Structures are given as C-alpha cells and as structure tokens.
Amino acid sequence: MAGALEEVAMDRQIKSFGLKPIAGALIQQGNGKRLRGSLAQQLAVQILTGVLPEGHMFPGEIEYAEQIGISRSALREAFRTLSAKGLVDSRPKAGTRVSPRRHWSLLDPDLLAWQFEAEPSLKFLHDLFELRMIVEPSAAELAAERRTDEQVQAMRNSLDAMARHGLATEAGRLADQQFHMVMLEASRNDAVIALASSIMAAIAWTTIYKQRKRELPRDPIPDHRALFDAVAAGDPRAAHAAMAELIRLALIDTEISLQPD
Amino acid sequence: MAGALEEVAMDRQIKSFGLKPIAGALIQQGNGKRLRGSLAQQLAVQILTGVLPEGHMFPGEIEYAEQIGISRSALREAFRTLSAKGLVDSRPKAGTRVSPRRHWSLLDPDLLAWQFEAEPSLKFLHDLFELRMIVEPSAAELAAERRTDEQVQAMRNSLDAMARHGLATEAGRLADQQFHMVMLEASRNDAVIALASSIMAAIAWTTIYKQRKRELPRDPIPDHRALFDAVAAGDPRAAHAAMAELIRLALIDTEISLQPD
DNA sequence: TACTGTATATTGTAGGACTATATAATAAAA
DNA sequence: TTTTATTATATAGTCCTACAATATACAGTA
Numbered sequence: 001m002a003g004a005l006e007e008v009a010m011d012r013q014i015k016s017f018g019l020k021p022i023a024g025a026l027i028q029q030g031n032g033k034r035l036r037g038s039l040a041q042q043l044a045v046q047i048l049t050g051v052l053p054e055g056h057m058f059p060g061e062i063e064y065a066e067q068i069g070i071s072r073s074a075l076r077e078a079f080r081t082l083s084a085k086g087l088v089d090s091r092p093k094a095g096t097r098v099s100p101r102r103h104w105s106l107l108d109p110d111l112l113a114w115q116f117e118a119e120p121s122l123k124f125l126h127d128l129f130e131l132r133m134i135v136e137p138s139a140a141e142l143a144a145e146r147r148t149d150e151q152v153q154a155m156r157n158s159l160d161a162m163a164r165h166g167l168a169t170e171a172g173r174l175a176d177q178q179f180h181m182v183m184l185e186a187s188r189n190d191a192v193i194a195l196a197s198s199i200m201a202a203i204a205w206t207t208i209y210k211q212r213k214r215e216l217p218r219d220p221i222p223d224h225r226a227l228f229d230a231v232a233a234g235d236p237r238a239a240h241a242a243m244a245e246l247i248r249l250a251l252i253d254t255e256i257s258l259q260p261d
Numbered sequence: 262m263a264g265a266l267e268e269v270a271m272d273r274q275i276k277s278f279g280l281k282p283i284a285g286a287l288i289q290q291g292n293g294k295r296l297r298g299s300l301a302q303q304l305a306v307q308i309l310t311g312v313l314p315e316g317h318m319f320p321g322e323i324e325y326a327e328q329i330g331i332s333r334s335a336l337r338e339a340f341r342t343l344s345a346k347g348l349v350d351s352r353p354k355a356g357t358r359v360s361p362r363r364h365w366s367l368l369d370p371d372l373l374a375w376q377f378e379a380e381p382s383l384k385f386l387h388d389l390f391e392l393r394m395i396v397e398p399s400a401a402e403l404a405a406e407r408r409t410d411e412q413v414q415a416m417r418n419s420l421d422a423m424a425r426h427g428l429a430t431e432a433g434r435l436a437d438q439q440f441h442m443v444m445l446e447a448s449r450n451d452a453v454i455a456l457a458s459s460i461m462a463a464i465a466w467t468t469i470y471k472q473r474k475r476e477l478p479r480d481p482i483p484d485h486r487a488l489f490d491a492v493a494a495g496d497p498r499a500a501h502a503a504m505a506e507l508i509r510l511a512l513i514d515t516e517i518s519l520q521p522d
Numbered sequence: 523t524a525c526t527g528t529a530t531a532t533t534g535t536a537g538g539a540c541t542a543t544a545t546a547a548t549a550a551a552a
Numbered sequence: 553t554t555t556t557a558t559t560a561t562a563t564a565g566t567c568c569t570a571c572a573a574t575a576t577a578c579a580g581t582a
Contacts, residue, residue: 073334073537076338077535080342081345082346084341084369093532106451107452108369124452125487127451131456134395193363195362333568334568352533352575352576354576
C-alpha cells in the first residue's frame with residue numbers, strides 16, 4: 001500500500017533515468033475516483049505527514065506531469081484543489097511549493113477524511129478531541145436552548161433506532177450520526193454546525209475501525225439518552241455536562257482502538 | 262460594483278441572444294488576481310449570498326465558458342476551487358451544480374475573507390462571534406497552561422508595540438494580530454490554531470472598516486493587558502474570563518461599525 | 523412490472539501553443 | 553559602492569481542440 005505513495009515521492013530521483021512510465025502507473029487510483037482527485041489525496045497525505053516538507057518545491061508542471069504519467073491539465077486541477085485547502089502555493093516563475101503549516105486548513109472535511117484514512121497522528125487526534133471538548137458541549141448547550149419540538153422528536157426517533165440496531169450495524173451508526181446532526185442543527189449556528197459536522201464525519205470513519213478490533217466494553221445508549229433528556233428538557237447546563245461525558249468516553253474508545261494489540 | 266456580478270448571474274438569460282461577449286468582459290478581475298481566482302470568488306459570493314441557490318445547475322462547461330468569455334480550462338479550475346470548498350459538485354453527464362448548504366466549508370479562510378469583502382450577513386456575523394466566544398476563551402485557557410517564557414516575552418513585545426502605535430495605525434494592528442497569533446500558538450493545539458486563525462484573519466479585515474467610520478470609544482489596551490497578565494501568570498481561569506471580555510467588546514465594536522449612520 | 527442493455531450528454535483527461543508575470547541577472551545612475 | 557532601472561527568462565496561467573470515461577435516461581425485453 002505504501003509502495004505507490006513512495007514512488008510518487010521519489011519522482012525527483014526517477015527523472016534522471018529518463019524513463020517514461022505508462023500513463024497512470026504511479027498513481028494509485030482507488031475505486032471510481034477521478035485521477036486528479038486521487039493525486040490530490042496522495043499529495044495531501046504526503047504533505048500532512050511531512051513526507052513533502054513545508055517549502056518543498058515541486059518540479060515544473062510539464063516535467064512533473066510527465067514523471068507521474070498524467071496530463072498537465074489533471075495535475076493542475078489537483079494542484080488547484082490542494083491550493084484551495086492551503087496546502088500548496090503556485091506562482092509564475094516561482095513554481096509550486098508546499099505552503100507553511102499555518103496556512104493548512106486542517107479542519108477541512110476532505111483533509112480530515114484523508115488523514116483518518118491514512119492513520120492520523122496521535123498528537124493531532126488529541127488536538128481534535130480537545131477541540132471537540134471545547135466546542136461540542138457548548139453546541140449542546142445552545143441546542144438545549146433553541147431546539148424545536150420537531151427536532152426533539154427527530155432525535156428521539158434516531159435514539160430509538162440506535163438502541164434497536166446497536167452501533168455494530170450500519171443502520172445503528174447511521175442513526176447515531178443523525179442524532180448528532182439534528183442536535184447540531186438545533187444549535188442554529190451555521191459556524192458551529194460547519195465545524196462540528198466536519199469533525200463528526202471524520203470521526204465516523206474511525207468508528208468502523210473501532211468495531212473491527214473488539215466489541216466496545218460499554219453500552220453507549222445510556223450516555224446518549226442522558227444527553228437527549230437534557231436537550232429535550234431545555235436544560236443547557238445538563239446538556240453541556242452530558243455531551244462532555246460523551247466525548248470523554250469517545251476519546252477513550254478511540255485511544256483503545258488505536259493501541260497496538 | 263454589483264453590476265458585473267449581476268451580469269454573470271444573468272448568463273442563462275443572455276445565452277438565448279447568441280451574443281458572444283469579448284473575452285473577460287463579464288469577469289471583474291481585480292488587481293493582480295488570476296482569472297480563475299476572480300471567477301471563483303465571484304461565484305462563491307453569489308452562492309453564499311443565495312444569488313445562486315442550492316441545487317442551482319450551471320450550464321455545460323463549453324457553453325458556460327463561452328458565455329462568460331473565458332476558456333474552458335480556466336472555468337474548470339475555478340470550479341475545482343469551489344468544489345474543494347464544498348460549494349459545488351461536478352459529475353459526468355449530471356453537470357455541475359451548487360451543493361447543499363451543509364456541505365459548504367463556511368470556516369474556510371478564503372470563504373470567510375470573500376464574505377467579509379462583500380458585506381457579511383448579520384446572522385452569520387453573530388454566529389461567528391458566538392463560535393469565537395466558545396473557542397477563544399478556552400484557547401486562552403490552554404495558552405495560560407502551556408505558554409513558554411519566550412512566548413510570554415513575544416506577547417509582551419507585541420503588546421508594547423500595540424500600545425505605542427495604537428490601533429489606528431497599520432503597525433499597531435499588525436502588533437495586535439501578532440499578539441493574538443503568539444497566544445494561539447501557545448495553546449499548542451493545531452486544530453484550535455487552524456480554526457481561530459481563520460476567523461482572526463477574517464475579522465482583521467473588518468477592523469479597517471471599523472476605523473473608517475469613527476474612532477473607537479474605548480482604549481483596547483487595558484483589556485489586552487489583563488489577558489496578557491493572566492496568561493503570563495499561568496492563570497487559566499483569569500485568561501478565560503479576560504478573553505471572553507475582549508471578544509464581547511469586539512462584538513460591540515463590530516456591531517457599531519456595521520450599523521447604518 | 524422489473525430489469526437489462528444501449529444511446530447520449532457531460533465532465534474528465536490529454537496534448538500543444540501562446541501569454542503574463544514574477545524573479546533574477548544586468549546595466550545604469552547616484 | 554550602493555541603489556535603482558532594465559532586460560532576460562523560466563514558470564505558471566490561459567486558450568484551444570480532440571478524445572475518453574461515466575452517469576443518466578431511455579428503450580427494449582423477460
């Protein structure tokens with residue numbers, strides 16, 4: 001799996017051999033994904049993991065496209081995607097280079113997803129949960145103050161479905177996500193929604209891994225129900241506390257799942 | 262100023278006349294910006310403001326490129342940028358359309374900047390400050406726990422520079438930003454840094470507008486110094502409170518500056 | 523009705539030519 | 553010598569054309 005990634009990383013060395021690889025050979029194009037998308041993802045991961053360090057300069061577009069065996073158009077569109085996420089910066093005459101770390105949009109949904117696919121660093125995982133611990137309890141607090149009766153009903157339905165199916169099933173996990181999504185929307189704050197839903201989507205990926213290794217030691221339903229009760233009752237303080245507890249447990253689960261056997 | 266934007270919005274109607282506009286005529290290309298960048302910004306603003314509603318379908322690329330008078334390549338790269346920020350979605354045969362609101366990366370630095378350039382909605386401004394009120398006091402709390410002596414010194418220097426020049430000067434505002442940036446870095450949480458620095462950069466734009474209308478009624482230095490003292494003393498609780506107060510005042514200032522005379 | 527295959531519109535990729543621009547080297551001026 | 557203006561040049565930016573891949577819609581069949 002790491003083979004293709006390393007190959008791309010070694011392009012600079014390869015070039016001196018003058019070999020012209022077959023089109024697409026160096027790009028690991030997964031599933032039905034587009035070529036530029038696969039390249040963007042691979043480069044993004046390499047940048048985020050430091051394989052391509054800050055300030056790294058890419059070869060010229062014509063040369064680089066030839067090296068990795070794709071057209072200049074596709075390469076440029078991949079660069080455009082990376083540029084939009086603050087990972088690279090292109091200028092005429094100066095070339096394209098990896099941007100300084102502080103410009104990276106670490107909370108971008110795609111970057112989060114790609115990072116979780118490629119095993120996130122423990123440090124970043126810790127940072128992410130620390131941020132969740134700051135934001136989501138307050139979001140729950142807002143939800144308790146602003147939720148509509150319809151939203152309470154929707155949450156109740158999701159919670160019931162979650163209890164019926166359990167988190168081991170696809171349906172159960174879907175209900176879990178819906179539960180949290182409705183509560184987020186109840187906060188009526190677009191900025192908070194954008195932030196929390198990005199993180200939620202990324203974390204959802206890890207849930208699959210968690211389930212794979214071993215069964216969760218706890219039943220997650222009681223904690224969810226405590227949160228629901230607080231929001232339904234319109235009790236911001238209790239909602240805050242319940243959400244904080246939920247995240248604390250989620251962190252423990254995630255840490256367990258990432259520990260080597 | 263709104264003229265050019267509206268013209269682009271009316272492309273669909275124009276097409277029936279079969280007029281072929283001169284290259285670039287419909288794109289308001291500001292300063293040294295690239296063509297695709299200007300288009301991406303204009304479209305992004307139109308999407309965020311609802312001129313181009315969720316689900317809106319763009320004409321085919323060849324046709325659309327001709328209408329607005331740019332090449333298909335440039336149009337596609339603009340779409341790529343918008344796609345990376347979750348604003349649009351392109352599929353073969355299906356075409357390109359405006360994505361549902363929940364996919365938009367509202368906290369993306371570019372989107373924030375573009376939104377503030379084009380007068381942000383009061384609702385979103387409110388949401389943003391509410392989020393700041395949630396995140397930044399806690400960030401200050403972390404900074405108080407984790408700051409190094411070097412960071413304290415750097416903050417002291419910035420604060421002094423800020424006091425010397427005042428917020429009316431460019432140098433003063435720069436010192437202000439540096440002060441907050443160093444404190445963010447002291448939190449040692451990359452996720453928090455990415456989030457808060459995005460918002461900070463966007464808000465900095467409005468500072469210019471604030472200064473234009475009338476002088477600020479207060480001296481901002483004392484509040485900053487209270488925050489600095491708390492962080493320097495390693496007092497998380499006081500840092501939290503001081504930062505909350507700072508944001509509260511910033512909100513008031515911003516609201517004043519946006520009120521019609 | 524349901525399903526399976528085919529047609530087709532639309533984006534995706536390719537490749538080549540020319541333009542604009544930022545950097546660096548050079549020359550001129552102070 | 554230092555600074556400023558000029559020129560050269562490498563590189564991304566834009567344009568154009570052609571073709572491939574793919575998802576949708578539609579027709580045909582069981």
